[in-house]
Amino acid sequence: MQSRFLSLWFRHLTTDWVTIRQPELKDVPFILVASERNHMVVTAANSLAEAQGITVGMAAADVKAAIPGLQVFDAQPGQSAKILKQAGEWCIRYSPLISVDLPQGLILDISGCAHLWGGERAYLKEIVNRIRSKGYDVRGAMADTVGTAWAVARFGRIKPIIEPGDQANALLPLPPAALRLEPLILERLQKLGFYTIKSFINLKRSAVRRRFGDNFLLRLDQALGNENEPLQVLHPAEPYNERLPCLEPVRTATAIELGIKTLLSNLCKRLQAEGKGLRTAVLKCYRLDGKIVDATIGTNRASHNINHLFKLFELKIPLIEPDLGIELFTLEAPKVEEVSPDQEILWSPEGCGLADTSLAELLDRLANKVGAGNIRRYLPQERYWPEQSIKKAGSLAEKPTTTWRTGRPRPSLLLPRPEKIEVTALLPDNPPMLFIYKGERHTIKKADDAERIEREWWLDTGPHRDYYVVEDHEGRRYWLFRSGHYSDEGSQWYIHGFFA
Amino acid sequence: MQETQKDMINRLQKDILRWQGFVPPVADKPGGIGLGPLESAFPNGVFPVGNIHEMVCPTPEQAAATSGLMSGLLAFLMQKGGACLWISTTRKLFPPSLDDFEVQPDRLIFIDVQREKDVLWAMEEALKCEGLAAVIAEVREISFAQSRRLQLAVESSKVTGFLLRNDPRKLGTTTCVARWQITPLPSTVEEELPGVGFPRWQVELLRVRNGNPGSWKLEWVDGHFVPVDEDIMMNELPERKAI
Incomplete structure (x- = not known):
């Protein structure tokens, strides 16, 4: 031309x-x-x-x-x-x-x-x-x-x-x-x-x-x-973008919906033909007053499913202020990946594992509302301290690189940070006799031997922790630890978790 | 003649349940979900999967015991390969502990939301997703209408839901199939041995729809729920007093 x-x-x-x-x-x-x-x-x-x-x-x-x-x-x-x-x-x-x-x-x-x-x-x-x-x-x-x-x-x-x-x-x-x-x-x-x-x-x-x-x-x-x-x-x-100029400036949610649907169906048709799917999409609305309103969505797996992507945008529509009217919509897909073809399902789905499309789509919807950073999955990590022994998984497909099994009991609930407790302990290396947590006295009836967890000396220095699994007179089980040696000046007892 | 009458009554009871909309879940494994005698509390003696259960856990100790029992249930629910969602505003669950209950912690997805009302929204969305093994949500307050929405969601998807209620004063009427309360009990060890024994709980079913509420003692031993023999408990009681 x-x-x-x-x-x-x-x-x-x-x-x-x-x-x-x-x-x-x-x-x-x-x-x-x-x-x-x-x-x-x-x-x-x-x-x-x-x-x-x-x-x-x-x-x-x-x-x-x-x-x-x-x-x-x-x-x-x-x-x-x-x-x-x-x-x-x-x-x-x-x-x-x-x-x-x-x-x-x-x-x-x-x-x-x-x-x-x-x-x-x-x-x-x-x-x-x-x-x-x-x-x-x-x-x-x-x-x-x-x-x-x-x-x-x-x-x-x-x-x-x-x-x-x-x-x-x-x-x-x-x-x-x-x-x-x-x-x-x-x-x-x-x-x-x-x-x-x-x-x-x-x-x-x-x-x-x-x-x-x-x-x-x-x-x-x-x-x-x-x-x-x-x-x-x-x-x-962007190699993958679509434009939709409007004859008349649009102001209603229905019209915006229609616009998004039209753009998505055009884009998805193209992606489908090329065997690709989008990971992020940006909708830009050019308003009559010269401002640009945009809405961004992201997906966990590359997708060219119109219904799914529309559902993600649907949550954003209330945030788009048309003001005097929108005269042009553009839809860009800055991040496009190959789609792994879905395997034909012969039976009714028995269980949707992590690789399942419907789970990924569910998570996309949730991520759009609560933020992708708030959806977490954990993998084991080879670190000493319990709070560092897990790490966030980057994606749904990420596999654990090490095993979960530590061989030692781990509490069902872990406090975000250990809380200080008052303790009476008779012998240096024995578990305490009783402890006071949040104003309540817990007389310890049973306890396991200490599990010493050291600091990672190549990262930082400081006192180690001696963990005890204890059970009080009512059968409630706790995870306590003493930071440092018994005789040390700065040794202090903490509660760190609750056992089932 | 006596026999046939009993059979008839049994059949009629099952019919009534069916007419009331209670679909007997197909127990694809003999032995149900592994809760032992507790399962007899449920209608037809089958643990109702594809329903919503309510767990009352006001204190962190009870919450820990509840998550222990629930992890045991999850181990059975997740056998088919489904994933599990855990929705909460203040989450304290420590994923590695699930491994002790034979659940792979990396198959749990945690959703941390800021507001209480988003918990229910997220739970409803998740319950609509067919094939999930279970959805767990920590909620403070739920109205009857909100619980009905959740019930409608599970009726089509057959996902099992658990509501963790940490405020016992806000318990109202809900459509949940059962209301549980789990409290930790002192564990026992072989005589004269030191240390803490297997986790043991007092499992109370406060309410069961179409079933018989009751109270049981359970222990988690080597990947199974084991009902605690009352006689042994009785024998031990004086000994514990002596300590």
Whole structure:
């Protein structure tokens, strides 16, 4: 397909931005200044100030002296990049491929987009009018190449839409600055009397290269379309994404549901054909007021089941605020994996083990409500201390790398952290006689011998623990430990768990 | 003639149960679920799987005993390979302990939710998932309507649910098939031997739908529930007093 580009030029980007926020500045000449080599320099001037002869790069002090009543504001570094990025995201409604063109422009790859708005003229008019209605002074031009579109947007006088293949004619009357050249080369061209592109476009290439360097020819070729120009796109298109523009902005939950269903069925059909399934999906809703609301879902296993994925999104619908209305839905699948084909089930399901799809789908639903971090499965870990002897499993498929069996009894309930208890113990290495926990006395009737659990000396140092399984007079069984040796100064008794 | 009358009454009782909507679970293993004499408390003498059981455990000691008994039940329920979900807001269960009850701890999935009402939501969702071995939830309060929702969920999926109730003052009427209370009992060891014996519990069935509530003493020995012989208990009692 013939590629087409639209270049947008925001002539007073930063000053327009200030004016939108402070409407009282509309009829006042003002400039933005920034410090450069220890003196203040004009970085932007609004149209009224420009009309009085102020240009970017002049010293702020001179300008202030020359024009009384001139307002001066500090420029914020990186401001224009930020504004352009926002504007670019807003423009995604017109084309999926947008590139920020610093310092003052945007470039849209509009190949195959314009007919949706009824032709290029209507398309350009729509974009420019809508941006102007927001308060930005913008010029746009379309051409087959980025270079020509850029040049015509800034220097073109005749028409903004360059017909396919007509770049050379459009460029001929333009000044050399339209070719995006370095200031040094521009100066040299000026000295040599090359005031328009027409005057040097037919020179011998070898002669031009010798005098002006490779970059000069590259820019020329890019503008003419002999050389490809890669764009750095704002949102690189995900290989798996779907768009659904709405004829009318939608506001109801039912309409959002319908939108999600349509997008999902398109995406899943594609995934199914390729034998893939998605692990995460992002739904983005472009609202009328320029904001983007998004909802993200994740799955435990790659899935292309429309019903399941819809159920996950269903929980998010109440969180999507349509405000004035949503005009475009996009659905992206940033993480896609191969689907392991489900085995045909011959019998009715006897038990759904960890590998079962319905369990994975159940967990997805739960994870969407309570958060994936709150769903845990534990595997044994070869560490000494009981609270470290388990670790969280990364996925449902992860298998234990070691055995559970420790050979020693472990309590049914383990306190999150050991709690201090008062203890009466008669003999150093015997279990205690009685202990007081939460104000209650427990006389110990039976006890097992101590199990000493050391610290992992290669990780940290400190006292070891001597664990005792004890049973009190009512038959309640506890897990107590003494930290350190009996005779040690800092030894202390703790309760750590309850046995069945 | 006497025999036939007895048979008739038995048959009629079973019919009544069926008409009341009680579906006798198919005991695919002789010997039921391994609870021994306790199973006679349930209708038809079969432990009702695919239903919701309520466990009362106000103190941590009782909770530990309850999780012990329940782990024993899970060992039977999970034999077919199903997974198990444990939903709670404040979980203290220590997974490695399940290994002592012949349950693979890595087949349990723990869901820790922030709010009490999410517990019931999660439990209902989980109970709808066919093929799970069991779903366990720690709930403080549950209304009759909420318990009916859970009951409806299990009726189609045949998943066994356990509700752990840690606040005995909030116990109301529920649709649960049985209400259990498990308290730890002193274990016994062979004479003169030191140490703690096998876990032993007083298992009380406070309420059983269509069944006979009662109280039993059980012990967990080598992967099986063993009913405690009362005579031995009697013999031991004076000895314990002497200590």
